[in-house]
Amino acid sequence: MIKYILGIITIIGLAIASWLVYLYLNLRFDIDKIVNYKPPLTTQFFDKNGELVANIFDKENRLYVDYDDIPPRVIEALLAIEDTQFFEHGGVNLDAISRALIKDIKAGKLVEGASTLTQQLVKTILLTREKKLIRKIKEALLSIRVEQVLTKEQILERYFNQVYFGHGYFGIRTAALGYFKKELYQLSLKEIAILVGLPKAPSFYDPTRNLKFSLARANQVIDRLKTLGWINQSEYQEATDSVPTIYNQTLTKNKAPYIVDYAFKELRKNIPNIKEEGYVINLTIDLKAQEIARKALNLSYNNIIKRDQYFRSLAFKGLNVYPMSLIEEQEAFTKTLNGGLITIENSTGKILSLVGGVNYRESSFNRVIQSQRQPGSSVKPFIYQQALDLGYSPASLIADISRTYEFDDEETKKANTENPDTNETDVQTTDTQAADGTEDDTSKKRWQPKNYEEDYKGLITLREALVHSRNLATINLVNDIGIDVIYKGLESYGLKNIPFDLSITLGSFGVSPIEFSQAYSMFSNNGIQVKPYIVSSITNRYKQTVNFEPEEKFITSPEQVYLMTTILEDVVKKGTGRMANVDGIEIAGKTGTSNNNVDAWFCGYSPTLQTIIWFGNDDNKPMRKSETGGRAAGPAFAYFYKNYLKLHPEIKRNFTQPDNVKTTTLNGEKEYYTETSKLPLNKTRLLEKNQVQF
Structure with a gap:
């Protein structure tokens, strides 16, 4: 009887393993969108002095940032709150899955995920957000494959540029410029904490709508950094107490609409996909002169x-x-x-x-x-x-x-x-x-x-x-x-x-x-x-x-x-x-x-x-x-x-x-x-300089 049961278990195990291998082999080609990552990017217009005139985009307002331009503190804050063991796991964190599984069993439903940053990236680009077992299995398999093809740095770069940060901002650089009018290297610790806390619930934590909840979420990030020993007490206290200035800006930030319309129509003749390719377009105009005009x-x-x-x-x-x-x-x-x-x-x-x-x-x-x-x-x-x-x-x-x-x-x-x-x-x-x-x-x-x-x-x-x-x-x-x-x-x-x-x-x-x-x-x-x-x-x-x-x-x-x-x-x-x-x-x-x-x-x-x-x-x-x-x-x-x-x-x-x-x-x-346009020989006119009458 025991042998019979073990045989059945073995068959089931082999069937599951075969199914997983089959699923993996069929999914491995789906990661092309992540490996050859080419998201739609916002095209920006600047005046002759480098001042932003306008952004234009199709559906997603995204300004790309290379990994080398992401400050270490931004990376630390994200890992602290989302995936502390990111540089240790191979795409799936088994310890986190075990903890989440126990909580799910106790609750009788899926109440907590254990997604790594790699899994979040896979879910965002390739899969839906629905909480079904088959989707979680696909997500895990694809994540493992992504980790085999890309470096950790490449995965982080894609994550920071892909994720939605609320208010119409895709990518962390877009959000930094939108919420704070700052590049990433100019952000304070509290501003960084606000940003990395947003992907969990971008609409709910949007600081232009719910600043109180956004600040509370940011303080959770700061607490986690302190717990891990990644910031000291002084940094912790200063960041916890601070309340940054939040800007509620339009996405286009169009300061000269007649100019942008004209430039866009001229460029679209030769660049049909101009709204999605992330061009930096330097205009001849001077915004200060434009305002005077x-x-x-x-x-x-x-x-x-x-x-x-x-x-x-x-x-x-x-x-x-x-x-x-x-x-x-x-x-x-x-x-x-x-x-x-x-x-x-x-x-x-x-x-x-x-x-x-x-x-x-x-x-x-x-x-x-x-x-x-x-x-x-x-x-x-x-x-x-x-x-x-x-x-x-x-x-x-x-x-x-x-x-x-x-x-x-x-x-x-x-x-x-x-x-x-x-x-x-x-x-x-x-x-x-x-x-x-x-x-x-x-x-x-x-x-x-x-x-x-x-x-x-x-x-x-x-x-x-x-x-x-x-x-x-x-x-x-x-x-x-x-x-x-x-x-x-x-x-x-x-x-x-x-x-x-x-x-x-x-x-x-x-x-x-x-x-x-x-x-x-x-x-x-x-x-x-x-x-x-x-x-x-x-x-x-x-x-x-x-x-x-x-x-x-x-x-x-x-x-x-x-x-x-x-x-x-x-x-x-x-x-x-x-x-x-x-x-x-x-x-x-x-x-x-x-x-x-x-x-x-x-x-x-x-x-x-x-x-x-x-x-x-x-x-x-x-x-x-x-x-x-x-x-x-x-x-x-x-x-x-x-x-x-x-x-x-x-x-x-x-x-x-x-x-x-x-x-x-x-x-x-x-x-x-001039030699071409000589003075006429007119007797009624007097060249007073030489006192000569013609």
Whole structure:
């Protein structure tokens, strides 16, 4: 009988052993996820000074830490509370299992586990958390296999990076930065104790929700360290008494959402898995400059709103020039008002600040990148630069007189003129009539552009025409040069979708602020266009780095562009851009206001930076006639540069005049010329410097 029973036991034992061997052989390949550990990692964006801009991730917010960067005290604290014999066992702690088994038998159910750190890692990555015998057997077998393949250090590294620490934080480095805003090496003993105590019940012990229980759990860790003799009495008392500062932060920590959205969309074109690969992305932006830009945009936005409210109050008092009915109908003056701002480095195209709207929470639409708005007179410098490159000089004379143009295609000749800042025009079209007063069968249209003041100055200098944004002079200049030449020139500057007619002189086409920023860089960067870019380098999880360099395009020579800079300086000093002037630094720029004050621009630059600012209604409804480029956008520009100077007082303040740019005095004013752009032989002008009359 005994032999029979022993035989049965032997058969059962062999069957169990065979089953375990079979199970082990089938499970050993399942540890690949642990051996070749590649968890989803959070991608981080940093500004040019190394300050965190944002985190982006898919499902798990995890910042990886190598074993060598984990402080010994962190490892000791974890082992003290979770697996004191970690470096002695082979994946399964038989003593702990025996103790737990006795407690389970007494309770009649599974009440205590005896999982080693290796088992916890296996359970977290490969198995479920359910308390079933088959799962515990698989967990033990897999743990033994993992210990045969990986070193103890490799297992710990995987554990510290895999485990959930509550509040959306995966991995201990993520939790340290999230809860305490510290790297691991900066943590106090109490902070370490809080962290290693979290994996047992991460939601319950989350210090942002249950600080009392979190501290109690941390004190258990500290008691255990003291019991093991791993800390002394002084360390024990100090850690027990301390209460660290806990931060309840958002997971993304996004400080510049318009920028992050733009950078992410650009990178995703070539990196589809960007949210899971743990890239470190260094941006070109300066977060301090970004904050100044945000305040600048909001300053002008609020001023536009205040002016609108003021005019409305006058209307209610019967003092407004607008009829009350018109005020009520045109509630849209500021109903969808918004703006955009972009600042780049002149010499590189690196984007220092980019604000796509006044309030990201209300609208994530990035007006700097996604909008297409009419530039109005801010396009004129490109036309006048062509004139300079063709031999005109700032002192060349242009006819500021009226002309009437007839044409057949109304849509082709539709000119969206503007009312910039002090001097823009209105375009009118009329049908050609027959002698008897009826409409002519040819249905020809008449375009008769005019200056804002409805005056004509006759012959004026090229400088004066641009400084005061004279439309008629500009149109006559284009006629003199040839519209085909101007059209090709604008295309060569990168401007797109421009009409082949005289309306291009008044900016009747769409352009985004970032596209305009690239075009304008030919002026700010001495004749060489640079493409604005926002990513300076990308480093992957394997520490491999790709750096990005400026993209350049030669347009014209530095001396020819310098002539334009001197004219645009006068725009700011005494023309339509006076509200953009900043004391202590030279500024050049141009205003622009499209037809009916739909768009208001200021495009300007200093010796080192260039800024494009736009305001308008998102639904393309007109703003008030008072909202011109100079008044709406100019103050935002001035605010940005005044405050940027406080931040960087060391920046260059004056434009550098090229050696081959010559100067003279003409009618009491300094004038500039080059070998290409020579002064005109005009008998009515006197070169006072040499007292010679031509």
